[in-house]
Amino acid sequence: MESTMNRKSSALILCAGLALACVGFVATPAAQAQGIGVGVSxxxxxxxxxxxxxxxxxxxxxxxxxxxxxxxxxxxxxxxxxxxxxxxxxxxxxxxxxxxxxxxxxxxxxxxxxxxx
Known part of the structure; x- marks a missing residue:
């Protein structure tokens, strides 16, 4: 029972991490497409x-x-x-x-x- 809970928790953490990573990759091009950028002097x-x-x-x-x-x-x-x-x-x-x-x-x-x- 305990190993099943550990596997489910690990899978949930992995999925959450992947979802956050995907949001970062998707959000960046959208911001750039709207003309929002970072200026460096x-x-x-x-x-x-x-x-x-x-x-x-x-x-x-x-x-x-x-x-x-x-x-x-x-x-x-x-x-x-x-x-x-x-x-x-x-x-x-x-x-x-x-x-x-x-x-x-x-x-x-x-x-x-x-x-x-």
């Missing part, structure tokens, strides 16, 4: 190099070209180039690409690309 003392020249490909229906940009790599302690890519268009919106701005204290701050009306 990077402030460094090293300015990004000048943008690289990238030829813009021929227009692609339903997409907007997001140009390449320099991203700071803390692991490599330098900027690395992220090549341009196609981003699915949003009617009535315009895409503002990622960029670097110099802050009031001389640090450089990175802003990720986003959609604006």
């Amino acid at each position: 990077v402030g460094i003392g090293v300015p990004p190099p000048p943008p690289r020249y990238e030829p813009v490909p021929a227009p692609r229906f339903g997409y907007v070209w997001a140009p390449g940009y320099w991203m700071w790599s803390p692991r490599m302690h330098r900027h690395v180039w992220v090549g341009g890519r196609w981003v699915r268009g949003r009617p009535g919106w315009r895409y503002l690409p990622p960029h670097w701005d110099r802050g009031p204290h001389g640090n450089w701050h990175f802003s990720d690309g986003y959609w604006a009306r």
Whole structure:
């Protein structure tokens, strides 16, 4: 009798854990689909190099070209180039690409690309 109760309790705990894990996996993409995100600010003392020249490909229906940009790599302690890519268009919106701005204290701050009306 006791081993049956232990098995049922273990099975119940396992099912509850799996259900919670599934909720986490399902909830994250739904939040992202609604445009809810987490912003991360990077402030460094090293300015990004000048943008690289990238030829813009021929227009692609339903997409907007997001140009390449320099991203700071803390692991490599330098900027690395992220090549341009196609981003699915949003009617009535315009895409503002990622960029670097110099802050009031001389640090450089990175802003990720986003959609604006």
